[in-house]
Amino acid sequence: MVCFDGAQLCVEVRSPWLCVVRVAGVLDQVALGRLAGLVATHVARATRPGHLVVDLGEVRFFATADLTALRHARDGATAAGIRLHLSGVSAREAVLPTAITAALGEFALFGTIEHAERELVPPPGEPDERHFGGDEGGRAFAAAVVRTKRNGAGP
Known part of the structure; x- marks a missing residue:
């Protein structure tokens, strides 16, 4: 776990296809810059396509609605075959400022x-090609987003 200026970042490798970055504390421009750097480092070190989930469930205060650094990190990850997702904010959307909800x-x-x-990790014994880049991976990603929206957790 890395702690700095009121924020904490923790990386968990959940499977060969899924890495989670947990964010806790205050999410401000400094924390977003560090988070974007962490995502870029993960992408640079990745040996295979997969998914990176940034969990914002323990963020106690959103000090900025400018998520430009995270958008750039997402775009870089996508170019490398890694899909960046966010989790942990859907239960709080109603109490977040409109600008933050729109950015998220x-x-x-x-x-x-x-x-x-x-949604993202294949069960044991299931082919994993649906979870990677390319046509199959892209269709699986789209299907996962549609399923997420149907379950009420999507954008």
Whole structure:
């Protein structure tokens, strides 16, 4: 876990296809810059396509609605075959300022990390090509987003 200026970042490798970055504390421009750097490092070190879920469930204060750094990190991850998702904010959307809700809405959202893991990680014995880049992976990603929206956790 990395702690700095009121924020904490923790990385968990949940499977060969899924990495989770947990964010806690205050999410401000400094924390977003560090988070974007962490995502870029993960992308640079990745040896295979997969998914990266940034869990914002323990963020106690959103000090900024400017998620430009995270958008750039998402775009870089996508170019490398890694899909970036957010989790942990859907239960709080009603109490977040409109600007923050709108900014978060630009990302693929899951209600919880567990929900993301169920949708994104193949069960044992199931072919994993649906979870990667390319045509199959792209269709699976779109299907996961549609399923997420149907379950009420999507953007």
